[in-house]
Amino acid sequence: MKNRVDEVFRRSGKIFIGYLTCGYPDDETTLEWADRVISAGFEILEIGLPFSDPVADGPVIELASQEALKRGMTPEKYLEIVSEIRKKHPDIPLITMSYYNPIARKGFKYIENLKKSGIDGIIIPDLPLIEGENFYRKINSLGIVTPMLIPPTIKGEYFKKLVKASSGFIYAVTRTGTTGARDEIPPEGIELFRRLKRETNKPVAAGFGISRPQQLTSIKNLVDGFIIGSALIKKLEEGEDIKNWLNWIKEGIKD
Amino acid sequence: MFRLKRYYGSFGGVYIPELFIPILEELESAFIRAKRDSEFLKRYRKLLKEYAGRPTPLTYAPRLSKIIGAKIYLKREDLAHTGAHKINNTIGQALLAEYMGKRRIIAETGAGQHGVATATAAAHIGLECEIFMGSEDVKRQRLNVLRMELLGAKVVPVNKGSGTLKDAINEALREWAENVTTTYYLLGSVVGPHPYPAIVKFFQSVIGSETKKQIRKIEGRDPDYVIACVGGGSNAMGIFSAFIRNRNTRLIGVEAAGRGLDSLHSATLNLGTPGYLHGTRSLLLQDKNGQVKKVHSIAPGLDYPGVGPELAHLVYSGRVKASSATDTEVIEAVKVLAESEGIIPALESAHAVAYLLKHRGEFRQEDIVVVNISGRGDKDMETIMEALHEKQS
Ligand SMILES: Cc1ncc(COP(=O)(O)O)c(C=O)c1O
Numbered sequence: 001m002k003n004r005v006d007e008v009f010r011r012s013g014k015i016f017i018g019y020l021t022c023g024y025p026d027d028e029t030t031l032e033w034a035d036r037v038i039s040a041g042f043e044i045l046e047i048g049l050p051f052s053d054p055v056a057d058g059p060v061i062e063l064a065s066q067e068a069l070k071r072g073m074t075p076e077k078y079l080e081i082v083s084e085i086r087k088k089h090p091d092i093p094l095i096t097m098s099y100y101n102p103i104a105r106k107g108f109k110y111i112e113n114l115k116k117s118g119i120d121g122i123i124i125p126d127l128p129l130i131e132g133e134n135f136y137r138k139i140n141s142l143g144i145v146t147p148m149l150i151p152p153t154i155k156g157e158y159f160k161k162l163v164k165a166s167s168g169f170i171y172a173v174t175r176t177g178t179t180g181a182r183d184e185i186p187p188e189g190i191e192l193f194r195r196l197k198r199e200t201n202k203p204v205a206a207g208f209g210i211s212r213p214q215q216l217t218s219i220k221n222l223v224d225g226f227i228i229g230s231a232l233i234k235k236l237e238e239g240e241d242i243k244n245w246l247n248w249i250k251e252g253i254k255d
Numbered sequence: 256m257f258r259l260k261r262y263y264g265s266f267g268g269v270y271i272p273e274l275f276i277p278i279l280e281e282l283e284s285a286f287i288r289a290k291r292d293s294e295f296l297k298r299y300r301k302l303l304k305e306y307a308g309r310p311t312p313l314t315y316a317p318r319l320s321k322i323i324g325a326k327i328y329l330k331r332e333d334l335a336h337t338g339a340h341k342i343n344n345t346i347g348q349a350l351l352a353e354y355m356g357k358r359r360i361i362a363e364t365g366a367g368q369h370g371v372a373t374a375t376a377a378a379h380i381g382l383e384c385e386i387f388m389g390s391e392d393v394k395r396q397r398l399n400v401l402r403m404e405l406l407g408a409k410v411v412p413v414n415k416g417s418g419t420l421k422d423a424i425n426e427a428l429r430e431w432a433e434n435v436t437t438t439y440y441l442l443g444s445v446v447g448p449h450p451y452p453a454i455v456k457f458f459q460s461v462i463g464s465e466t467k468k469q470i471r472k473i474e475g476r477d478p479d480y481v482i483a484c485v486g487g488g489s490n491a492m493g494i495f496s497a498f499i500r501n502r503n504t505r506l507i508g509v510e511a512a513g514r515g516l517d518s519l520h521s522a523t524l525n526l527g528t529p530g531y532l533h534g535t536r537s538l539l540l541q542d543k544n545g546q547v548k549k550v551h552s553i554a555p556g557l558d559y560p561g562v563g564p565e566l567a568h569l570v571y572s573g574r575v576k577a578s579s580a581t582d583t584e585v586i587e588a589v590k591v592l593a594e595s596e597g598i599i600p601a602l603e604s605a606h607a608v609a610y611l612l613k614h615r616g617e618f619r620q621e622d623i624v625v626v627n628i629s630g631r632g633d634k635d636m637e638t639i640m641e642a643l644h645e646k647q648s
Contacts, residue, residue: 105545151274
């Protein structure tokens with residue numbers, strides 16, 4: 001089975017992954033923002049299913065989630081919005097980001113529905129491999145990839161297991177802490193990318209806190225892509241030209 | 256990898272971002288070592304005795320016994336230092352933090368009792384301390400905020416969600432994620448990811464072991480009933496733990512029915528469904544889409560949509576009976592205990608007393624009933640007076 005995520009990482013150059021919270025600031029705008037993010041040149045779109053208690057997220061995504069829920073976002077509406085994006089953009093890889101509780105509540109049938117709506121990958125930040133191994137395998141059996149989040153604190157055998165269980169790409173977390181724009185990539189983050197480079201040939205994408213090309217110089221040769229969430233949402237809120245912004249970042253990391 | 260069992264039946268586990276996994280393993284391994292380290296245990300017991308004022312008395316309640324129609328005993332956690340059972344756990348975990356070489360602790364608090372007990376243990380042992388507290392609770396429990404500050408802790412109001420305990424835990428988890436290698440998260444109840452439910456139960460089980468000794472000395476046998484209020488479940492697990500194997504002792508956990516079980520409440524054991532929140536699989540008050548529901552209790556320490564995984568399992572397996580009491584019943588219970596026994600209980604603990612009043616006449620005269628008075632009511636005076644005033648007008 002071919003997966004759009006795998007296809008994209010066969011291309012040369014760095015892959016940019018944009019994150020949006022579904023239903024923020026409202027359903028219509030989510031669709032519009034998705035168009036803008038895709039036409040700006042982001043190669044993968046990650047779409048968050050909002051949860052009431054997003055402990056892995058910083059203030060921007062937390063607020064977006066709350067706002068989306070207030071406006072009535074549900075797992076069913078999420079499927080509809082994803083289907084619309086898929087219809088308009090047949091080739092863009094789409095990844096679901098969801099906390100475990102909403103997915104568990106809906107049951108595995110929901111994963112099958114995600115697949116039908118055009119989802120290529122699933123990330124569940126609060127379902128670690130140690131608890132979710134079977135669940136992730138079941139997801140993979142549908143042809144959906146499951147990038148594992150690997151933060152700098154993970155070492156040893158478990159590190160190897162996470163690398164092995166990752167499909168599509170490895171979601172390398174630049175730092176301990178939550179999502180949200182920050183300054184530098186700390187030394188333990190850089191060390192993580194070095195370890196990943198030694199360990200695997202799988203594509204590695206760096207996420208958490210990314211907003212400017214200056215941050216990326218220290219890791220750009222160690223990774224295949226970047227994930228931008230909070231900073232992207234901020235730019236969209238401010239009505240900025242996303243294409244210009246992404247080009248500025250891409251230019252900034254060229255040698 | 257983890258060495259202790261992470262599950263109680265189907266509940267428990269570590270449903271939390273990967274970054275915490277190695278930290279929780281490190282915590283588990285320190286806990287295993289500390290629990291076998293006679294020096295550590297000696298220090299813990301010495302502090303409980305000479306600093307926290309343990310053992311707390313088991314008080315016979317003659318006038319309440321007459322009202323209820325059974326022999327009522329009160330386990331007096333309200334007499335422990337800082338006025339609640341919370342100190343048993345915070346002394347234990349603060350020592351564990353020190354044992355692990357961590358100099359900074361953070362904690363969440365609802366009623367402020369766990370925050371005060373954490374700040375107290377931190378001051379005594381000499382650790383830096385920061386407390387996260389929902390903005391709603393900061394208002395409701397002003398005095399406890401002042402106490403924490405006086406004890407040298409920094410109180411961070413959490414102005415998100417409903418501004419209560421759940422939101423304080425979210426924020427504490429985020430702060431912990433930020434500084435995970437240097438900071439110790441001192442969780443206040445038998446909730447959260449493994450090994451917290453096991454650690455908190457271990458340090459709270461002193462309530463049960465004392466009670467067992469005391470009641471056997473007075474009555475020559477175990478009680479017929481042990482009743483405790485349930486927020487996360489730490490005072491309940493603490494006192495139940497000594498009696499779980501004795502099938503003749505009925506264990507009853509009383510949750511907050513708030514404004515009514517068909518309205519806003521926080522009766523998770525009664526009405527929750529399996530779900531995942533704050534690192535554990537347990538019962539949870541959630542809607543059909545898996546979003547966590549808004550909860551309410553007049554007692555800020557019970558105002559939580561989840562519950563400890565072991566307690567959830569004990570209720571599922573039928574060993575513990577889940578019950579509940581409304582805000583109104585609780586205020587009545589405060590009055591009755593104050594007037595009949597000269598004890599003003601915390602609003603949380605008054606839920607356990609309310610159970611007695613609701614079931615008066617259903618006991619046999621010779622039944623021995625132990626009620627855990629998990630804390631004293633000083634912190635709640637404003638809320639209690641307001642509620643009494645409303646009732647009159
Ligand atoms: C006096 C008192 N009792 C009970 C509780 C509820 O917690 P738990 O169910 O963990 O005992 C609290 C929590 O703040 C409390 O302050």
